[in-house]
């Protein structure tokens with residue numbers, strides 16, 4: 606085994622660098638050491654680096670990842686075998702500490718969010734703490750990248766769908782077509798058989814959603830007739846709106862298109878405060894729901910991938926080896942502008958050049 610590894614470290618103060626780090630070691634009996642086979646850069650990573658979201662520093666970033674098991678702690682020897690591949694949830698938790706007892710497992714004092722409160726996956730290797738709370742086997746015949754988006758992007762979409770109370774066949778407007786927006790459309794269409802209206806400013810993304818068959822209707826958010834078009838499609842406004850972007854304009858769009866008695870569900874993490882026109886909600890008798898996903902439904906969604914019901918590989922538009930991860934961050938919008946057509950950046954293992 607090597608003595609050091611490469612990893613992307615967040616140093617606080619908007620600074621990241623690709624550093625040589627000590628190899629992770631088993632520290633607790635239920636730890637697993639994994640070789641990271643694939644990881645993804647998340648919008649939350651960008652928020653952290655830009656200083657809009659909290660994270661410990663210095664810390665290796667990354668919470669969307671798959672591993673090949675290379676070492677197994679004493680307590681989980683029966684459960685995991687060296688060489689097996691797992692996709693890992695964005696957080697792990699002990700279930701015993703004060704934070705866990707409050708239900709705030711993402712801030713578990715003995716675990717928590719990977720790449721937020723404990724060392725993350727944008728590295729060659731990772732220590733997966735509390736392995737029983739976060740590891741899901743990649744089924745035979747399924748590639749790691751095919752399930753890479755399940756525990757965060759798809760689970761976030763599912764959280765938004767569930768908190769909105771979506772039923773099969775409902776009409777749902779999805780605002781924003783970033784990775785979560787696309788994954789939400791995928792689930793709404795393939796699992797919930799909904800009538801999906803996709804809304805964003807990027808015409809290219811709208812057309813992609815239509816082409817993929819995961820949006821029935823597309824409306825460009827820059828169109829001055831946008832609200833009128835949604836009314837035309839729905840007759841009375843959208844009964845359910847799932848908002849995935851979280852800025853002033855997208856939230857206003859949600860308030861404007863929601864129907865009387867409708868539901869706005871937002872899964873955005875919000876980079877800062879926005880002003881909320883609550884009077885619109887009051888007069889529409891509409892409701893709003895929000896929050897952070899709780900890594901639920903992962904096993905079911907992995908099964909859907911295995912069965913070929915859902916497929917999110919279309920979202921893996923860009924790939925960089927760990928060597929070029931900072932370039933990957935730039936592609937994904939670190940300096941303000943995401944590369945057009947880029948839905949998700951996958952980080953592949955370090956390449957010896």
Ligand SMILES: [Zn+2]
Nearest residue numbers: 647649669757
């Ligand atoms: Zn994420």
Ligand SMILES: [Zn+2]
Nearest residue numbers: 699702705713
């Ligand atoms: Zn805990």
